[in-house]
Amino acid sequence: MSIVFPDMKKTEFSPEIRLEQMIEKLKKNEFRITPQRYAVLKVLARSENHPSAERIYEQLVADYPTMSPSTVYKTINLLKKIGEILELEFSEMSNRYDGNRPYPHPHMICTKCGTILDPPLLDFEKLKIKMIEETGFTITSHRLDFFGLCPDCQGK
Amino acid sequence: MSIVFPDMKKTEFSPEIRLEQMIEKLKKNEFRITPQRYAVLKVLARSENHPSAERIYEQLVADYPTMSPSTVYKTINLLKKIGEILELEFSEMSNRYDGNRPYPHPHMICTKCGTILDPPLLDFEKLKIKMIEETGFTITSHRLDFFGLCPDCQGK
């Protein structure tokens, strides 16, 4: 018996394809592809390390001296709106973003250095064991939340 | 085949028992049971609605006019330190706390009104369906994170 999260059955795309997908989605929603946005998209499309907004900015400001944190945040929010980025919320550290796999999926999070990586996808029972084996992490805790609308809010 | 999260196999306790457990744990760690702390513990031990720090404060200030938000936050952090409270981190809204079941477990979170409730515990495959049936929520997303130490951080 193999349990698979339905929304994880997505194909993984190359950075080039992902970039193109994001651009198409923006165009479809009548947003402009500015040089600044293009730069942010490029970083997100190829990032494997779930960067924070600040980290994205740092990577860009070298090549684009005019880049500002505001623009990074605005682009992130734009992508959130059209569902092309996954946001991992934290309160004790900055939020982290996955532009590569913008759908819910498990994560391995180091509580010390903040490293976040995508473990291989397996059924849940074996997931913990396999994740330890394949990532070398020690697992001390996990977080599993389902998001949606409660009965009261569905009517509104 | 039934998949159960190991850390969910805990017994559920009455508010009175939970209060006593928290007090014992604090005593064991040589922290004082002050009237203010006792009041916060009492709210947390019986709360089923995953309150925020502010909400706890609001509930207490009526009976304890001298109560301050600082004290609530400090008590929460104390309980975090000794593992007697579960913190649900958010960046877009206040963190929420479970003093009743201070171990990782799934949650149903309404993205509109912020309601958080504990769904019945089932194996993962049937969890989504059963949760929809039993909670009346519509599920639009989920979050599954494993926390631990990455190989680099284990040595340090």
Next chain:
DNA sequence: GAATTCACAGATAATGATTATCAATAAATA
């Protein structure tokens, strides 16, 4: 092609939850 919207960038200020600081006070100990 010129005029005129309009979206956007980026600087700056504002927000808000949480933490840090510190003086006053209460509790524990000697």
Next chain:
DNA sequence: TATTTATTGATAATCATTATCTGTGAATTC
């Protein structure tokens, strides 16, 4: 009872993120 120590609660500080606003450049219209 004196003295040390922890705790409270008011206040200020922090910091990621958002809001605001002005200048600018692109797109559209005439």
